[in-house]
């Protein structure tokens with residue numbers, strides 16, 4: 547088993563979070579990664595510092611102009627005048643009919659909601675989060691010994707809500723999509739299984755018309771819950787991708803038995819697809835005391851989840867994404883690791 551991370555992922559430090567009609571205390575804090583890193587240390591596992599794979603695999607999924615926005619928007623925002631807030635945070639949402647002339651128009655185009663601000667060091671963390679995920683994919687592409695290995699990437703900020711050309715839901719670059727696309731150089735069929743509390747609408751959207759990348763997700767019902775506009779059962783893909791997008795929305799308040807009922811169905815879907823590689827989007831926000839939780843998974847539940855994935859006996863890349871009950875991230879991640 548290999549575990550990857552990069553220290554520069556701690557630099558991104560959101561100051562604002564506008565959600566459900568009010569400004570809130572940001573939940574996606576650098577401390578999350580500090581706590582997660584305690585788990586491998588406690589278990590005596592080495593964490594590999596990710597190396598730079600480059601920008602090309604990112605641009606294979608995301609629009610160049612959007613990536614340019616993520617990289618340069620902070621400087622352009624601060625240069626408007628002295629009244630600007632300390633991070634790029636739009637209050638105007640206009641993805642279409644917007645030529646993006648001026649940084650405020652670009653922010654209106656590329657920020658999908660109030661939960662993905664861009665500060666001075668955000669791009670550095672965003673870039674190294676993608677690189678951390680890419681290290682696992684690159685290892686599978688280059689090293690025969692890794693065929694049956696399990697690789698875990700501590701990725702912050704997370705990725706599954708990021709669209710080809712928009713940030714949102716604490717996400718900027720869609721790491722799962724980037725590595726799935728990168729893996730296609732060598733492998734024919736990639737399955738992404740998402741068990742984060744929230745539906746990964748960015749991944750769904752990117753692969754919606756394709757049958758080479760299966761997306762299956764267990765998540766809280768999106769009715770009045772993020773990402774609100776996607777994640778229903780009837781969203782099954784389009785064209786040759788029809789049937790390769792499989793959603794399992796859980797009623798809010800689902801208990802642990804119920805969670806695993808949906809996870810087992812999601813895994814059955816994955817078995818039918820018979821992928822060459824499995825990418826797991828792991829969210830600790832399904833934990834019972836998480837501020838984002840709409841279900842009740844226990845610490846022990848993460849061990850069970852890990853065992854179910856390990857039993858599939860395929861190359862597995864785990865991307866650690868959501869999870870905002872900071873004081874329990876260490877315990878919950880240790881539980882997951884012990885299941886592997």
Ligand SMILES: [Zn+2]
Nearest residue numbers: 742743744868
């Ligand atoms: Zn989440």
